[in-house]
Amino acid sequence: MSSPLQTPALRLENLHLAYDTPQGERSVVSDFSLDLERGAIGCLLGASGCGKSTVLRAIAGFEPVRGGRILLDGEVLSSPTEQRAPELRRVGMMFQDYALFPHLTVAQNVGFGLRRRPARERDRQVAAMLDMVGLPTAGDSYPHELSGGQQQRVALARSLAASPDLLLLDEPFSNLDVDTREHLAFEVRDILKSSGHTAILVTHNQAEAFALADRIGVMAGGQLRQWDSPYNLHHRPADTFVADFIRRESLVRQRDAALARQG
Ligand SMILES: Nc1ncnc2c1ncn2[C@@H]1O[C@H](COP(=O)(O)OP(=O)(O)OP(=O)(O)O)[C@@H](O)[C@H]1O
Numbered sequence: 001m002s003s004p005l006q007t008p009a010l011r012l013e014n015l016h017l018a019y020d021t022p023q024g025e026r027s028v029v030s031d032f033s034l035d036l037e038r039g040a041i042g043c044l045l046g047a048s049g050c051g052k053s054t055v056l057r058a059i060a061g062f063e064p065v066r067g068g069r070i071l072l073d074g075e076v077l078s079s080p081t082e083q084r085a086p087e088l089r090r091v092g093m094m095f096q097d098y099a100l101f102p103h104l105t106v107a108q109n110v111g112f113g114l115r116r117r118p119a120r121e122r123d124r125q126v127a128a129m130l131d132m133v134g135l136p137t138a139g140d141s142y143p144h145e146l147s148g149g150q151q152q153r154v155a156l157a158r159s160l161a162a163s164p165d166l167l168l169l170d171e172p173f174s175n176l177d178v179d180t181r182e183h184l185a186f187e188v189r190d191i192l193k194s195s196g197h198t199a200i201l202v203t204h205n206q207a208e209a210f211a212l213a214d215r216i217g218v219m220a221g222g223q224l225r226q227w228d229s230p231y232n233l234h235h236r237p238a239d240t241f242v243a244d245f246i247r248r249e250s251l252v253r254q255r256d257a258a259l260a261r262q263g
Pocket residue numbers: 019020021026028046047048049050051052053054055204
């Protein structure tokens with residue numbers, strides 16, 4: 001828990017998010033609140049369609065807030081009466097369909113958001129980012145010359161190049177094979193922790209959530225059932241829904257690991 005004197009980096013207060021459909025307003029997320037401390041990695045975990053990406057898109061500024069507020073470092077980013085433009089939020093994004101530009105080199109991809117900076121400053125930042133993700137010599141390569149895991153590390157370098165105050169990751173490893181995604185999840189955690197970034201990850205994969213996150217939110221039907229440490233989710237589930245969800249997912253993980261071992 002954050003101390004009462006410390007402002008959380010990210011605060012979601014009683015969020016209500018909805019889509020307009022031909023049938024009228026469709027409520028997707030309701031009464032959704034959480035605090036995330038600076039430097040912490042949070043994760044929203046839940047079944048397909050429970051509203052995880054909608055929450056992330058609202059934090060990025062792509063969805064309006066129908067009720068409640070989104071605050072970053074104490075400043076309001078979204079409320080029903082205020083909506084800061086996505087490019088003014090200092091929020092970086094690494095989304096599953098946010099692929100690298102195939103016709104640009106790795107260095108040009110990483111520096112893409114820094115195009116207006118002086119060349120020397122941009123080159124220095126690109127080199128620092130590639131160093132950080134463990135690809136110091138990949139700058140002149142093209143994305144297709146790298147493995148899937150390496151491409152995702154380049155995507156991470158690109159998201160962090162503009163030094164965002166908050167990084168959003170939406171299913172960033174979903175296109176990778178099981179071994180690579182677990183390995184990369186640990187690597188990404190190390191990178192974010194050593195650089196001190198605050199981040200929120202969205203996934204439906206419990207192994208990824210537990211590999212990466214300091215705080216995990218179990219979601220169902222647009223509501224947050226528990227927002228807690230991985231330890232507490234396992235040992236002090238808030239209710240039988242969370243207890244069953246965690247146990248069921250753990251069993252699926254064990255089954256998948258056994259099947260993988262059998263080849
Ligand atoms: N543009 C839209 N218009 C209407 N309904 C939408 C729209 N986008 C998403 N939804 C609905 O909102 C609900 C939440 O969607 P969301 O993408 O946030 O879920 P999710 O938990 O991220 O799912 P997944 O893990 O499959 O990506 C779903 O029922 C979805 O069908």
